[in-house]
Amino acid sequence: MVRLFGFGNQTLNALLRSCRTIKEALQIHAQIVVNGRHADLFVLSGVISFFALSGTRNGLHHSRVLFSQIHFPDVFIWNAMIRGYSLSDTPEDAIFLYKSMLAEGVQSPNEFTFPFLLKSCVRLSRLQTGRQVHCHITKNGFESDIYIVNALLHLYCAFRDMKNACYVFEKSLVRDCVSYNTMISGYVQAGLAFSSLQFFKKMLELHIWLDEYTVVALLSACSSLIDPIAGKQIHCLAYIILGSVSSNILLMNALVDMYAKCGCLKMAERVLSTMGTNKSITALTSVVSAYAQCGEVEVARRIFDQIDEKEKDVVSWTAMISSYSRVGHFLEALELFVQLEGLGIKPDVVAVVAAISACARLGALELGRRIHQKYAENWPFCQHGDFTSAAVDMYAKCGDIDTAMDIFRKTPDHLKTTVLYNSTISGLAHHGLGETAITIFKEMGLLGFRPNEVTFVAILSACGHNGLVEDGKKLFESMLTVYNINPAMEHYGCMVDLLGRAGCLNEAYDIVKNMPFKANSVIWRALLGACKTHGDVELAKTAGEELLAMEPDHGARYVMLSNMLADTDQHEEATRVRKTIDDAGIQKPPGWSYVELNGTLHKFLAGDRSHLEAKATKLMLRDMYMGLKSTGYVFSASKMVFDMD
């Protein structure tokens, strides 16, 4: 038995720090208690911080129990708890603890408290809370602590808010290599890779020290610019400023990733091979996704399969899952997800979101529901904005708008995000609930959420599908005047569609002629559709010809135009277009339909009889058709042909 009487406090802390397992630490802790040393706050703080930072849920829980028994913890102990939770899967507890500390009114936060809090805000995707913490930092006079400045920069960069990041950067009296690194990667993440290189220039001019993180950030700038030449230069720079490169895993991963993302797969694999037997799962995952992005899913899968099962982690599985989704192989994606669950690997939020959105794309409502419900019970998932919005999107796309709205309504305001509003509004739009969409849009503004480009596509199309012409026009105008968003091609497209559907063909055509872009095929198609509905043959010809010129090998366009001509009794013209199709040997790629029943997916093609129950299905359809007819419904085949994609 160890006797701890003779040990000094610092020795006890050192002893704890040397523990490799929770069990060892528990033994030391027991001895501390047996020897009556636990009343000493300093000793106790060592114990609490060890368990809080152990990285395990049990350890954190143990420290929480000890913590709750202290009447007045000192600021070090508060910080240890806050830090522990900021790294845990429930970072919101860190914020909760901070509030408790303030409420207790005994201890004030110090310069160590805030970086942990800011980290929690980032992990929770809660910019609003982060701003409040920023206010507390100012109030407590910690604006010039370099650690806090860097944590603030990280906060704003993580939310792509480069305006506030710059503000903090410019205003700060202290800046170091970390500040510059954070800004460089912030610019890249915000999609402003070019600015990041300018920042790097500034860094060089001011002779700021460069380190491996600088190189990593610069490499990601090159990936984002798809500039392998610049990437190679940075690769050289790495040798100059760092000396040894191949022993630096972080750097090797970034290098492989850069070459992979730039499409230089040979180079990526060459760098990878220099890692010999130490190939990291990170670098391998980069190569897997790169192949998938180049359209070589099979190659990606082969590499993925060659990776040692024990090496594979959630990220590499998710990479393969998303690769399948990217090329539309949703069934394979979901198969992998189920396999991953079966192997006992715990999917994280990103993995589950990937699976749920694959269900959304497939229309696999019941599988989607199963996955959603299973993970909704794990509450770190519910805290995550991406999880909620993916679920809303899935239910809406699978036709269950009630559940989608239910989830939206049950989400507390502080967990709502712009993305959640976007999924909700576009879900409502697809279900023809334009009025509700507008209500939600207004609520969004009242709660202080800024609509973005995506929001406007959703809300404008909601107006379009519901004939809300005036609302649509007002919202479109407000984009620039109120929200300072430049309407993009898609927004003009929504307006053309909206006006066209409402029969304002001239107004729609005016938009096409006057907008700052050359109309794309989507816009011409919308206009052509409107001409068809409202019988404007002249404009239809213009739109149709434009469409043909734009997508000469897109068979569906020919079919549309020919159907339209036939429909307006211009049979000669129609035959001419048909002939063009045959002459060019153009074929419309078949459009598969999927229906999910009792957890099984059924695949169909038009006119397809391969399905086991094709005959029964046909009979059922005939019954339904007869039923419809008896109620006086008139079936129009021409409308069907027109709306085909």
Add this chain to the structure above:
DNA sequence: CTAGGGTTAG
């Protein structure tokens, strides 16, 4: 007296 910031892959 103990401690904090930037990290690549989905």
